[in-house]
Amino acid sequence: MAQELLRLATAGSVDDGKSxxxxxxxxxxxxxxxxxxxxxxRASRDRGExxxxxxxxxDGLRAEREQGITIDVAHRYFATPRRKFIIADTPGHIQxxxxxxxxxxxxxxxxxxxxxxxxxxxxxxxxxxxxxxLRIPHLVLCVNKMDLVDWSRERFEEIREDFRRFAMKLxxxxxxxxxxxxxxxxxxxxxxxxxxxxxxxxxxxxxxxxHVASDRNLIDARFPVQYVIRQQxxxxxxxxxxxxxxxxxxxxxxxxxxxxxxxxxxxxxxxGGKAITEAFAPQAVTVELADELDVARGDLIxxxxxxxxxxxxxxxxxxxxxxxxxxxxxxxxxxxxxxxxTTVEVRSLEYRLDVTTxxxxxxxxxLALNEIGRVQLRTRQPVLFDPYRRNRATGxxxxxxxxxxxxxxAGMITGAATRVVWHAATVTRDERPTxxxxxxxxxxxxxxxxxxxxxxxxxxxxxxxxxxxLDGDNLRHGLNADLGFRPEDRAENVRRVAAVAQLxxxxxxxxxxxxxxxxxxxxxKARAAHSDAGLSFVEVFVDTPLAVCEARDPKGMYARARAxxxxxxxxxxxxxxxxxxxxxxxRPGDGDPATMAATILAILNLLDR
Amino acid sequence: MTSTYELSHLDALEAESVHVFREVAAxxxxxxxxxxxxxxxxxxxxxxxKAFWPAPPPFGVSHVDTGHNFDEVLEFRDRTVEKLGVxxxxxxxxxxxxxxxxxxxxxxxxxxxxxxxxxxxRVIRENxxxxxxxxxxxxxxxxxxxxxxxxxxxEFGQWDPRNQRPELWNLYNGRHRKGEHIRxxxxxxxxxxxxxxxxxxxxxxxxxxYYAHRREVVQRDGMLLARTRHLTLxxxxxxxxxxxxxRTVGDATCTGCVESTAATPAEVVAEIAATRITERGATxxxxxxxxxxxxxxxxxxxx
Numbered sequence: 001m002a003q004e005l006l007r008l009a010t011a012g013s014v015d016d017g018k019s020x021x022x023x024x025x026x027x028x029x030x031x032x033x034x035x036x037x038x039x040x041x042r043a044s045r046d047r048g049e050x051x052x053x054x055x056x057x058x059d060g061l062r063a064e065r066e067q068g069i070t071i072d073v074a075h076r077y078f079a080t081p082r083r084k085f086i087i088a089d090t091p092g093h094i095q096x097x098x099x100x101x102x103x104x105x106x107x108x109x110x111x112x113x114x115x116x117x118x119x120x121x122x123x124x125x126x127x128x129x130x131x132x133x134l135r136i137p138h139l140v141l142c143v144n145k146m147d148l149v150d151w152s153r154e155r156f157e158e159i160r161e162d163f164r165r166f167a168m169k170l171x172x173x174x175x176x177x178x179x180x181x182x183x184x185x186x187x188x189x190x191x192x193x194x195x196x197x198x199x200x201x202x203x204x205x206x207x208x209x210x211h212v213a214s215d216r217n218l219i220d221a222r223f224p225v226q227y228v229i230r231q232q233x234x235x236x237x238x239x240x241x242x243x244x245x246x247x248x249x250x251x252x253x254x255x256x257x258x259x260x261x262x263x264x265x266x267x268x269x270x271x272g273g274k275a276i277t278e279a280f281a282p283q284a285v286t287v288e289l290a291d292e293l294d295v296a297r298g299d300l301i302x303x304x305x306x307x308x309x310x311x312x313x314x315x316x317x318x319x320x321x322x323x324x325x326x327x328x329x330x331x332x333x334x335x336x337x338x339x340x341x342t343t344v345e346v347r348s349l350e351y352r353l354d355v356t357t358x359x360x361x362x363x364x365x366x367l368a369l370n371e372i373g374r375v376q377l378r379t380r381q382p383v384l385f386d387p388y389r390r391n392r393a394t395g396x397x398x399x400x401x402x403x404x405x406x407x408x409x410a411g412m413i414t415g416a417a418t419r420v421v422w423h424a425a426t427v428t429r430d431e432r433p434t435x436x437x438x439x440x441x442x443x444x445x446x447x448x449x450x451x452x453x454x455x456x457x458x459x460x461x462x463x464x465x466x467x468x469x470l471d472g473d474n475l476r477h478g479l480n481a482d483l484g485f486r487p488e489d490r491a492e493n494v495r496r497v498a499a500v501a502q503l504x505x506x507x508x509x510x511x512x513x514x515x516x517x518x519x520x521x522x523x524x525k526a527r528a529a530h531s532d533a534g535l536s537f538v539e540v541f542v543d544t545p546l547a548v549c550e551a552r553d554p555k556g557m558y559a560r561a562r563a564x565x566x567x568x569x570x571x572x573x574x575x576x577x578x579x580x581x582x583x584x585x586x587r588p589g590d591g592d593p594a595t596m597a598a599t600i601l602a603i604l605n606l607l608d609r
Numbered sequence: 610m611t612s613t614y615e616l617s618h619l620d621a622l623e624a625e626s627v628h629v630f631r632e633v634a635a636x637x638x639x640x641x642x643x644x645x646x647x648x649x650x651x652x653x654x655x656x657x658x659k660a661f662w663p664a665p666p667p668f669g670v671s672h673v674d675t676g677h678n679f680d681e682v683l684e685f686r687d688r689t690v691e692k693l694g695v696x697x698x699x700x701x702x703x704x705x706x707x708x709x710x711x712x713x714x715x716x717x718x719x720x721x722x723x724x725x726x727x728x729x730x731r732v733i734r735e736n737x738x739x740x741x742x743x744x745x746x747x748x749x750x751x752x753x754x755x756x757x758x759x760x761x762x763x764e765f766g767q768w769d770p771r772n773q774r775p776e777l778w779n780l781y782n783g784r785h786r787k788g789e790h791i792r793x794x795x796x797x798x799x800x801x802x803x804x805x806x807x808x809x810x811x812x813x814x815x816x817x818x819y820y821a822h823r824r825e826v827v828q829r830d831g832m833l834l835a836r837t838r839h840l841t842l843x844x845x846x847x848x849x850x851x852x853x854x855x856r857t858v859g860d861a862t863c864t865g866c867v868e869s870t871a872a873t874p875a876e877v878v879a880e881i882a883a884t885r886i887t888e889r890g891a892t893x894x895x896x897x898x899x900x901x902x903x904x905x906x907x908x909x910x911x912x
Contacts, residue, residue, distance in 0.1 A: 005618040072773065074754045075747045077800045084618040086798055098775055105777035213615050227631040231664045240660075242628045242779065247614065271627045272659035280614045282779075284627035286662070297635050321775050336780045339635070396778045405784035407774040 003079065006212060009088045009103040009136065011127035012113030017144045021113065021182035022089060025204060026078050028189035073103040082208045097355070097370035098321040100130050101410055105396065107131075108212045109138040111203075116149045116179070120162045122356045128163070129355050132170040132531075133317060133372070133412070135392055137215040139167075140176045142203060146195065147181040153197045165607055168538060168583060169358060171389075171531040173524055174210075175581040178203050216281055217391050221246025221254075222308060223301040224338035224384075224394070229286055238269065238286035239295055241339065244393035245386070246303070248279045248287065255304045256295055257384050262304060263291040281393065298340040300384045308384045308394055313347075313417035314377045317388075320367040322401065322408040327367040327375070333408065335379060337397035343380040344399070347417075350374040358534065376417045388412035389528060414532075429506065429534075434466055436505035437607070438498075438530055439600060442517045442579065443542030444571045445557060446549040448593060452542065452586065453514040455597035460510055463601075468504055470497055472515035485568050491522050498526035505535045510604070518570045520577040536607060540600055541582040546571050548588060619807055623656065626795040628779055629758060630660040633740045633793055634667050636783050640740035640793075641733075644670035644697070645678075646686035647858040648815055649744030649796060652804055655813050656795060657742070658693065669696030671738075673729045675721040676703045677839040677860045685816040700732035717841040720863045730766040733790060740783065742793050748800040758797045764788040801856075802881050809874035821854045821872045832865030 012018035076087040088103030104110060110131035114124045124141075131139050141163055149155045156179045167175055178187055179198055186192030189204045201209065226241035248254075252265045266288040268276040279285045287301065295301075302308060320327050327346060335344040352364035352373040367373045388395030399409040429435070439456065441449040453469050460467035472493070476483070479496055483489040494517050501511035517523050523539065530537040549571065550558040561569035568574045584603055586596045616624065633640050642657060644650045657666040672686060690697040702724050705711045710731070711724045733741060747754045757773050759781040774782050783791050796804070808815065825836040825848045834840060836848045839861045853866040854877075871877040 002617040004615060005621045072755045072770070074751075075798065076754065077748045077798070079800075079802070084803075102775040102777055106779075213613060216614070218614055226628070227635040229661055229664050234663055236663055240631050242624065269662065271623060271656070271662065273662045278614070282621065282624055282628075283616065284624040284631070284660075334784075336782065392778065396780070398775075398777055398780050398782065400782055400784055405782070405786070407776075407782045410775065410777045 003082060003084045004212075005086065006083050006109065006207060006210075007086045007088070007107045008109040008111055008207065009090055009100070009107035009131070010111045010113070011090050011100055011103075011131075012111075012124075012142075012144075016113040016115050017182045018089070018113045021142065021144060021180070021188065022076060022087060024182045024185055024188045026076065028185060029078050029080055029204065073099045080204070080208055085207065097126070097130065097372075098319065098410075100127060101134060101319045104131060104134040104136055105392075105410070107134070107136050108215065109140065109207070109210060110136040111140050111142060113142045113144050114159060114163075116143050116145045116152075116155055116159065119159050120166065124163070125166050126355045128167060128172070129170060129358065132172050133319075135171075135389060135412075137212070138174045138176070138210050139172050140178060140203070140206065143177065143179045144182050146179045146186065147184055151179075151186075151194045153195070156198075161606065164583065168536050168607065169531065169534070171524075171528045173580065176200070176206060176210075178206065217245040218247055218280060219245070220306055220308070220386060220391060220394075221248055221252075221301075221303045222386070222391065222394050223248060223287060224340075225295055225297055225299045225301065226339045227297060228295070236288075237292070238288050239301065240284070240286045242284045242393075243279050243281045244338065245281055245391050246306075248285075248301075249277060253304055254289070254301050255307060256289075256293060257300045257302065257307065258310060258382055259294070259299070261291075261293045261295075263289040263293060266290045298338075300338065308386050309416050310382050310384055311416045312379045312382050314379065314383065314385070315350075315374065315414045315417045316377055316397075316411045317353075317372060317374055317414060318367065318399070318409045318411040319372045320369060320409050322406060323369045325401065325408065327373075327409060328365060332402070333399040334402055335377075335383075335397050335399055335411075337383055337385065338394055340381070340383065342383065345378045347376040347378050350376065360534070374414070375411075377411075385413050387415050389414075429508075432508040434508040436466070436508045436510055437536035437538065437604070438501040438505045438511045438513060438526075439538045439540060439604070440501070440513045440515070440517070440523070440526065441540045441542055442515065442523060442582075443544060444546060444549045444576055445516055445569075446552045446554055447542040447544035448586075448596075449514040449516075449542045451593040452540075452596045452600070453512045455593045456600050457512055459594075459597050459601050460512075465510060466508060467510040467512060469512045469514065470501055470504075472497065472513075472517075475500075485574075487519070490517075490519065494519075494522040494526060498529055501526075502530055502533060502535060505530070506533065516570050516576070518574065518576045520579065523579065538584065538600070538603065538607070539579055539582040540584040540586060541579045543578070543585050543587050545588075619803065619810060622799055622803060623659075623807070625779075625798060626656045627660040629781070629793060629795040630657050630666075630742075632781055633742070633783070634661070637740040637791070639736065639738050640668040640742065641698070641736070641738045642666070642668060642670045642742040643672070643729075643744070644686065644690070645672055645858070646682040646689070646816055647744070648804060648808065648819060649746065651689070651813060651815055652799075652807060653742060653744045653796060654689070654693070654695070655811065665694065668742075669698060671698040671700060671732055671736075673700045673725045673732065674702065675725055675860045676701065677721055677862050679816070679818055679835075679837070679858065679861050681818050682816045682858050685814075689814075698732065698736070700728045702728045704728070705731065717843050718862075720860060722860050722863055725860075726766075733766065734788075738790060739785065740791050740793050742795065744796050745794050746796050746799050746801070746804070756794060756797065758794055759783050760792040760794065761785065762790050762792055766790070768792075802878065805874060805878045805881055809878055812874075816858065818855045818858065818866075820877070821852050821870045823850055823852055824866075825849070826851050826853060826866065833867065834863075834865055835861060837861045 074089045078085050090100040090103040112127045143156050143159050160177045180187040186194050187202045191202050222245040225239045229238045229240050250265050268279045269286040270276045329346050329348050332345045335342050351360040351362045386394040395413045397411045398407050401408045441453050443449050457467045457469045480493050483493050501513050504511035527537045560566050561572040570576050702721050705728050706713050711727045757776050826833045827846045827848045854869040855866045871880045
């Protein structure tokens with residue numbers, strides 16, 4: 001029975017029916033036990049409630065039951081033949097942001113609940129933002145209580161579009177919407193007959209099928225040494241720890257940081273001395289090196305050609321957890337990061353972020369309980385790190401208060417604090433006459449991207465809105481003239497176009513990008529860069545089938561690729577990775593290019609509302 | 610070897626537990642592992658041995674003995690620590706009763722369950738243990754569902770559920786002052802089924818009473834209690850012989866058994882996968898005190 005493990009965080013309040021939903025998942029997947037159910041029924045009756053209050057299952061503490069609120073993260077477990085699930089169930093109330101952050105830190109998937117009658121509330125936005133801040137790769141919005149809106153498709157779609165508009169400002173790689181009734185069970189475990197218009201999978205089916213293996217970082221080999229195991233009799237000296245990224249194999253050349261010593265891996269042992277041929281995250285292993293080196297807890301083993309950042313000046317987003325103290329510049333804490341602990345000073349607070357509006361308050365000078373902000377930190381000893389977006393294990397840290405010993409903050413490293421001073425713009429975005437954003441059209445060669453993009457540009461200009469078309473083919477004559485078509489060239493091509501688009505958008509223009517941009521990771525970076533800058537990014541997937549593109553073949557490129565005259569042609573001998581969650585999908589049946597452009601324009605107008 | 614770089618859920622749980630053991634060994638001075646011979650503590654010790662291979666675990670084990678334990682379990686406990694070569698420290702509830710530090714309950718339903726807490730705290734204090742490994746799992750009970758992996762205890766050994774340290778990623782905060790300690794629960798994310806699946810996969814030996822056997826039992830409060838020298842029969846109770854096994858092993862006066870024919874780990878796994886009653890619901894009178902029975906005892910310093 002080789003089940004996979006999926007960790008999910010649920011967010012929402014009791015009013016949204018979250019506990020009922022979890023109870024339903026447990027009950028319908030036959031994980032809820034009869035004595036637990038009987039206890040809940042008994043307690044509900046004692047409280048004079050008509051239906052079994054499934055919230056009583058998760059609210060384990062006396063104060064929670066007495067006050068009818070959930071205070072702390074509760075963990076729930078259930079399993080299907082395919083997967084074992086660990087639910088970190090987090091309370092939805094505003095004062096418990098810290099619990100959501102805690103529960104979300106290791107989650108593969110976030111489940112956010114909204115009440116179909118109330119729609120997307122401030123709280124839902126906050127949950128979605130926290131999920132993106134913590135880099136949960138998959139987000140599912142459950143529109144619950146569909147029974148109370150007569151199973152209305154229109155209502156579901158209204159909520160979906162409303163949420164999608166907000167999510168565009170975030171960095172959410174995979175977004176799924178499921179209409180459910182937790183009370184009646186529709187679309188939770190079983191489909192039910194009430195919403196025949198819904199073509200997606202029921203919630204549990206999605207949880208079982210969502211692909212999480214590719215979320216892990218298998219590229220950057222990182223092994224923070226946790227503990228040194230010695231056994232004199234056997235002349236054994238091994239470095240124990242948990243792989244935090246990449247893959248290690250016996251024979252690999254490795255580099256030990258911060259010392260800079262080089263060696264190679266002699267052997268890798270799993271728990272109990274099982275020989276391992278390939279070690280990857282999150283395996284707990286013991287590594288033997290070929291050379292006798294002075295390696296200790298806190299050191300990091302990596303590959304010589306791919307090392308983490310080393311530095312004492314860090315930029316980070318932090319969430320403050322303490323209610324009796326606040327974070328302010330000048331304060332010092334102990335930072336726990338990978339297997340290291342070091343003293344850290346808060347050099348400056350760049351801004352405090354309003355998690356509901358995403359507004360940045362640059363005049364803020366402290367962070368109180370549940371507040372989130374961007375800080376610059378200076379560490380006493382150099383820290384070996386990767387940006388959190390690249391690796392959660394080497395980019396996340398906590399701060400410990402040295403007087404109380406309490407954990408007072410969670411932090412996510414955004415990068416090394418640069419010595420290049422960023423020139424603060426004298427004109428703010430709000431002061432410009434128009435607001436810009438980026439529309440990114442991706443698809444195969446000859447899919448029709450450029451034609452639609454040109455139509456969109458014309459429509460916008462006619463409507464009096466500044467717009468500019470950045471066409472991939474044209475840019476290769478100038479900006480990107482030095483780049484070819486190897487994967488690294490394509491990545492650099494996308495990076496440059498994204499950076500230029502971002503400048504146009506910042507200046508108040510609608511940047512329309514028409515670029516094959518075949519790789520998902522490159523597009524995700526472009527989206528993330530926009531998100532970091534607070535700019536909207538609308539991904540349009542021009543989903544024209546390969547056969548159609550090939551039949552069009554206006555420049556004869558497909559014919560040449562088929563004949564082997566050109567190598568690495570997208571769709572023929574180089575992959576096109578379709579977007580998982582684009583804002584707009586355009587298919588040949590959706591109308592002529594002008595109609596398609598009008599569809600995009602309608603979405604942009606919605607965004608502005 | 611897998612080429613998809615995916616771990617089975619048992620491998621992932623094992624890795625998480627091993628990480629916790631090593632973290633404690635690296636950051637505490639005097640850890641100890643609570644070992645009763647019960648299945649969770651057996652799995653705990655098995656993981657500790659694996660975590661530090663080829664060296665022995667850098668800590669010993671301790672057992673709080675109520676004096677009302679099953680003979681089979683005590684025999685297993687002693688045999689296991691001898692086989693593995695680990696140090697065993699026994700804290701006896703009887704010593705605390707004799708010294709007048711605690712007063713024993715009276716009557717036929719008397720239990721020493723609650724008295725264990727005083728003995729445990731005394732053992733921790735006398736030995737200056739700073740980290741105490743326990744086999745508690747979050748799926749056992751709803752107060753435990755809110756428990757941290759590293760759970761802070763103040764100088765009185767008490768737990769404050771409303772003031773727990775946030776725990777993120779795999780970063781654990783074990784900071785404490787002298788006299789305070791941390792309870793560490795490496796099996797936090799394991800379920801009863803996980804524990805049994807692991808016992809079957811790793812072929813871990815358990816006390817014989819975890820498997821089906823014939824014994825004299827008596828019905829009480831909806832549970833089946835074993836007839837042992839520690840149990841006083843009430844009026845109208847008629848012991849009879851049945852084929853049973855234990856799902857949990859604690860004080861013989863309040864730990865019930867279930868009728869079962871499961872005689873091997875694989876049969877137990879199959880039985881648990883099909884069962885619809887939690888292990889504590891079926892067999893633990895000590896959890897039935899009130900809706901907050903476990904929370905109250907945990908606050909006092911219970912496991």
